[in-house]
Amino acid sequence: MSAIDGLPPLRAVIAEHGLSAKKALGQNFLLDLNLTAKIARQAGDLSGLDVLEIGPGPGGLTRGLLAEGARKVLAVEKDARCLPALAQIAEAYPGRLEVVEGDALEINPLERLTPPIAICANLPYNVGTELLVRWLTPETWPPVWSSLTLMFQREVAERICAAPGSKAYGRLAILAQWRSEARIVMSLPPEAFTPPPKISSAVVHLTALPEPRFPAPAKRLERVVAAAFNQRRKMLRAALKGLHPQIEEKLEAAGIAPTERAEQVPLERFCALARVLEEG
Numbered sequence: 001m002s003a004i005d006g007l008p009p010l011r012a013v014i015a016e017h018g019l020s021a022k023k024a025l026g027q028n029f030l031l032d033l034n035l036t037a038k039i040a041r042q043a044g045d046l047s048g049l050d051v052l053e054i055g056p057g058p059g060g061l062t063r064g065l066l067a068e069g070a071r072k073v074l075a076v077e078k079d080a081r082c083l084p085a086l087a088q089i090a091e092a093y094p095g096r097l098e099v100v101e102g103d104a105l106e107i108n109p110l111e112r113l114t115p116p117i118a119i120c121a122n123l124p125y126n127v128g129t130e131l132l133v134r135w136l137t138p139e140t141w142p143p144v145w146s147s148l149t150l151m152f153q154r155e156v157a158e159r160i161c162a163a164p165g166s167k168a169y170g171r172l173a174i175l176a177q178w179r180s181e182a183r184i185v186m187s188l189p190p191e192a193f194t195p196p197p198k199i200s201s202a203v204v205h206l207t208a209l210p211e212p213r214f215p216a217p218a219k220r221l222e223r224v225v226a227a228a229f230n231q232r233r234k235m236l237r238a239a240l241k242g243l244h245p246q247i248e249e250k251l252e253a254a255g256i257a258p259t260e261r262a263e264q265v266p267l268e269r270f271c272a273l274a275r276v277l278e279e280g
């Protein structure tokens, strides 16, 4: 059966271009085009949106994004072997796919897109977390992107969406939930990928909020949260003692008991603490 775009099935693309998966590049490909279309739909209505895709590989998700109506897709891929396969897709969707060869950790092509912008990726997990933190901590808010739809190791997805009091709650949950709405929208078993990874995966969808949920100076909040969760088993008066000589008073002024541990403190209180410490 030929696909709606007239392109060959992904297994044939991989065979034709010799795209054996490289472990060092975290290559676990999605070859089921129904599944990649479903992931693309998690990004919402793509018509009228520019999409940044990181790590298109043989292009399964890229095809999903284009078929679902993205105005333009800009795809950044580190593995030059994938470029001919991606060029075939660009031909099938004239003027709508631009491919950049490079490392997404080193280049930032967002300025080449026109808002509204959605970011979508099935990336190696370490690269995904690093990029997520960068996208969540831009110089100014709201960011240039409207939404992020990203595949993660299930455990990382749970950390992004975690509530206070849970083991998964930490820096990622706070960074993500302070200024965006984050939820797990799909779960995928290892067998969904070729080759299958050892662990399950999940797609997280984040929508940028126009304003932070609670006011706080961003850099200060990032520092407080990093220090608090660096020593998550310690009471906050000990974990944060390097931040201020009268940290107990500051914690109390923010409505936090100095004997509490970071895991128990809701986002609102961390924001209050960042504000109190900003005052000096």
Ligand code: SAM
Binding pocket: 025, 026, 027, 028, 029, 030, 031, 054, 055, 056, 057, 058, 059, 060, 061, 076, 077, 078, 079, 082, 102, 103, 104, 105, 121, 122, 123, 124, 127
């Ligand atoms: N999106 C494809 C799919 O769903 O089948 C491929 C997913 S595979 C998990 C990850 C892709 O990211 C690979 O194509 C890999 O070459 C690429 N990649 C890995 N590190 C990268 C980086 N730092 N910058 C850009 N692409 C990267």
